[in-house]
Amino acid sequence: MIYFYLAGGLFLGWSLGANHAANVFGTAVASKMVRFRTAAALCSFFVILGAVFGGSGTSATLKSLGTVNAMAGAFVVTLATALSVYWMTKLRLPVSTSQAIIGAILGWNLFSGSATGFPSLTKIVLSWGASIVLTAAISAMLYVSLRAGLKRSRVHLLTLDAYTRAGLIIVGAFGSYSLGANNIANVMGVFVPVAPFRDVGVANLFTLTGVQQLFLLGGIAIAVGVFTYSHKVIQTVGNDLLKLSPIAAFIVVFAESLVLFLFSSKALESWLLTHGLPAIPLVPISSSQAVIGGIVGIGIVRKGREIRFKVLGDIAIGWVITPLLAGTITFFGLFVMQNVFDQEVYHRVAVPVDRSLAVCDEASALDPILAVRWKSGPLPVMGPYLPVAPAPGTPWPWTPSGVTGPEGPLAHP
Amino acid sequence: MGILHFKRSKLLEKQIDEFLNTVSRASLVFRKGIAEYLEGDIERFENAIAELSKLESGADELRRAIETDLYMNSLIPEIRGDVLGLLENMDTVINAEKESLSQFSVEMPDIPAEYAKDYLELADVCMNSAEAIVTSIRAFFHDFYMVKNYLHKVYFFEKEADKISDRLKRRIFHSDLDLSQKIHLRYFALHIETISDHAEDVADRLNISTIKRNF
Numbered sequence: 001m002i003y004f005y006l007a008g009g010l011f012l013g014w015s016l017g018a019n020h021a022a023n024v025f026g027t028a029v030a031s032k033m034v035r036f037r038t039a040a041a042l043c044s045f046f047v048i049l050g051a052v053f054g055g056s057g058t059s060a061t062l063k064s065l066g067t068v069n070a071m072a073g074a075f076v077v078t079l080a081t082a083l084s085v086y087w088m089t090k091l092r093l094p095v096s097t098s099q100a101i102i103g104a105i106l107g108w109n110l111f112s113g114s115a116t117g118f119p120s121l122t123k124i125v126l127s128w129g130a131s132i133v134l135t136a137a138i139s140a141m142l143y144v145s146l147r148a149g150l151k152r153s154r155v156h157l158l159t160l161d162a163y164t165r166a167g168l169i170i171v172g173a174f175g176s177y178s179l180g181a182n183n184i185a186n187v188m189g190v191f192v193p194v195a196p197f198r199d200v201g202v203a204n205l206f207t208l209t210g211v212q213q214l215f216l217l218g219g220i221a222i223a224v225g226v227f228t229y230s231h232k233v234i235q236t237v238g239n240d241l242l243k244l245s246p247i248a249a250f251i252v253v254f255a256e257s258l259v260l261f262l263f264s265s266k267a268l269e270s271w272l273l274t275h276g277l278p279a280i281p282l283v284p285i286s287s288s289q290a291v292i293g294g295i296v297g298i299g300i301v302r303k304g305r306e307i308r309f310k311v312l313g314d315i316a317i318g319w320v321i322t323p324l325l326a327g328t329i330t331f332f333g334l335f336v337m338q339n340v341f342d343q344e345v346y347h348r349v350a351v352p353v354d355r356s357l358a359v360c361d362e363a364s365a366l367d368p369i370l371a372v373r374w375k376s377g378p379l380p381v382m383g384p385y386l387p388v389a390p391a392p393g394t395p396w397p398w399t400p401s402g403v404t405g406p407e408g409p410l411a412h413p
Numbered sequence: 414m415g416i417l418h419f420k421r422s423k424l425l426e427k428q429i430d431e432f433l434n435t436v437s438r439a440s441l442v443f444r445k446g447i448a449e450y451l452e453g454d455i456e457r458f459e460n461a462i463a464e465l466s467k468l469e470s471g472a473d474e475l476r477r478a479i480e481t482d483l484y485m486n487s488l489i490p491e492i493r494g495d496v497l498g499l500l501e502n503m504d505t506v507i508n509a510e511k512e513s514l515s516q517f518s519v520e521m522p523d524i525p526a527e528y529a530k531d532y533l534e535l536a537d538v539c540m541n542s543a544e545a546i547v548t549s550i551r552a553f554f555h556d557f558y559m560v561k562n563y564l565h566k567v568y569f570f571e572k573e574a575d576k577i578s579d580r581l582k583r584r585i586f587h588s589d590l591d592l593s594q595k596i597h598l599r600y601f602a603l604h605i606e607t608i609s610d611h612a613e614d615v616a617d618r619l620n621i622s623t624i625k626r627n628f
Contacts, residue, residue, distance in 0.1 A: 161488055
């Protein structure tokens with residue numbers, strides 16, 4: 001049954017691979033600079049690499065928004081996300097998997113009566129806007145410097161073509177890695193709290209944690225999407241929206257990849273923090289919208305020739321419609337799953353063990369799954385989960401109202 | 414790396430340079446051939462025709478090899494159509510030069526000495542227009558942002574060729590020559606003038622390709 005539920009995430013992964021490979025290799029393939037097979041193989045390999053080894057950062061952010069703690073619930077959340085993405089694509093509206101999954105998680109929170117991590121939600125929404133602005137800025141700067149460099153370098157057209165081809169392959173691989181790292185949370189993030197896998201050692205070289213195995217599965221689903229369906233999307237997107245010269249495409253994909261990487265790299269986050277610099281939030285962002293940001297960046301430098309204001313307006317509308325649609329589908333999907341198929345779509349978990357070890361602080365209030373921060377000792381495997389987070393500084397013992405544990409309503413010990 | 418085609422690109426760069434050198438050499442040979450005909454040195458003139466024929470065949474072979482390589486290896490996919498168009502149009506310049514000399518060889522026009530200077534001047538200007546388009550195309554490959562700086566010269570020489578040709582034809586038709594000779598001489602002004610017209614056509618294509626290449 002567990003593996004059946006995972007199918008929702010795998011379907012979402014397939015859809016993500018089918019749709020988003022165009023954002024990293026679209027122009028390269030559509031302009032015949034890189035063969036589809038080469039692009040698909042590179043994209044798949046690096047997406048899996050990024051998902052397994054760099055995907056944990058954005059997953060933690062999704063977890064702090066709301067922790068889907070039952071397999072059937074996670075299935076509905078991912079299926080609703082995939083359906084919303086499919087529907088929006090059919091309507092030819094720009095859609096983001098990241099925005100759909102957020103809506104779906106909020107739908108689950110609403111249905112299960114769980115607390116929504118509003119600071120996390122604010123962080124995520126601001127990051128969506130920031131990612132577009134940042135991609136536009138990077139793209140504009142790259143465009144100006146590359147143009148100046150080309151004016152001076154006097155590179156032969158054919159040598160430049162070979163360099164551009166190499167550049168498109170390198171940024172495509174980098175973009176695929178970043179896409180895997182940033183967007184795997186959308187595909188498998190909601191399964192993390194309920195992951196059924198145990199850690200396994202690989203040939204005494206390294207250990208794959210349960211979460212990494214989950215991400216590996218998601219990464220493979222994305223790769224299957226890339227191989228089976230992305231060619232069609234690439235032909236459409238690469239020749240339509242992204243009708244750019246190969247050099248401009250290189251700039252846009254590089255800027256997009258960099259931004260995806262910035263929003264998913266834990267190593268960079270800790271480096272910034274250790275140097276006393278403000279860290280970039282690890283948030284799943286939309287690669288399609290980052291690409292549009294990149295094109296707008298070049299458009300600004302070229303005095304607005306390529307700015308499509310309608311597309312920008314559609315993105316803003318998509319920010320509202322996509323989460324609403326996914327949230328609504330999730331809410332009704334959970335209702336059907338719970339009442340028609342009699343499946344547990346969320347657990348009510350009581351605060352366990354010795355409460356005298358716990359204290360509420362600001363961090364715990366920001367993070368519902370860690371609503372109780374432990375003073376000492378390891379966290380229990382199934383961490384304490386409180387549907388309603390306590391306000392910062394709330395003295396312990398604290399009992400959330402209206403929460404039922406396995407042995408009836410919670411009370412002070 | 415095979416998929417990046419660095420080696421193939423280098424080879425192709427050499428072939429394109431060689432093709433442009435051939436076109437440039439052909440225009441020099443053309444000018445030399447006209448001068449020799451006007452001086453009455455028919456033997457050297459015939460040698461020039463043979464040399465020009467060889468250059469024209471060589472240019473054809475190079476152009477075909479370049480076309481095949483560009484398509485077989487998917488090089489410069491977004492502008493290869495433009496590049497091939499340019500090379501094919503350059504071929505028409507060299508063909509016009511060969512055709513013009515051939516007409517001299519076949520019809521042996523009797524050019525009075527008083528017009529020889531004008532014919533030579535016309536051949537000079539046409540040679541310059543062919544040279545200018547070769548330089549412009551070289552810039553298109555090597556120094557893209559300089560194309561405009563060379564392109565205007567092609568248009569200048571084409572206008573000059575028109576003026577000289579017009580002046581020459583007027584002088585011929587206002588002279589006391591037989592009408593048949595007048596018409597004959599007019600054709601030879603036209604034959605030479607065609608070269609700068611072809612150069613202008615290439616320049617027009619190049620202008621558009623340059624706008625398209627400006628990423």
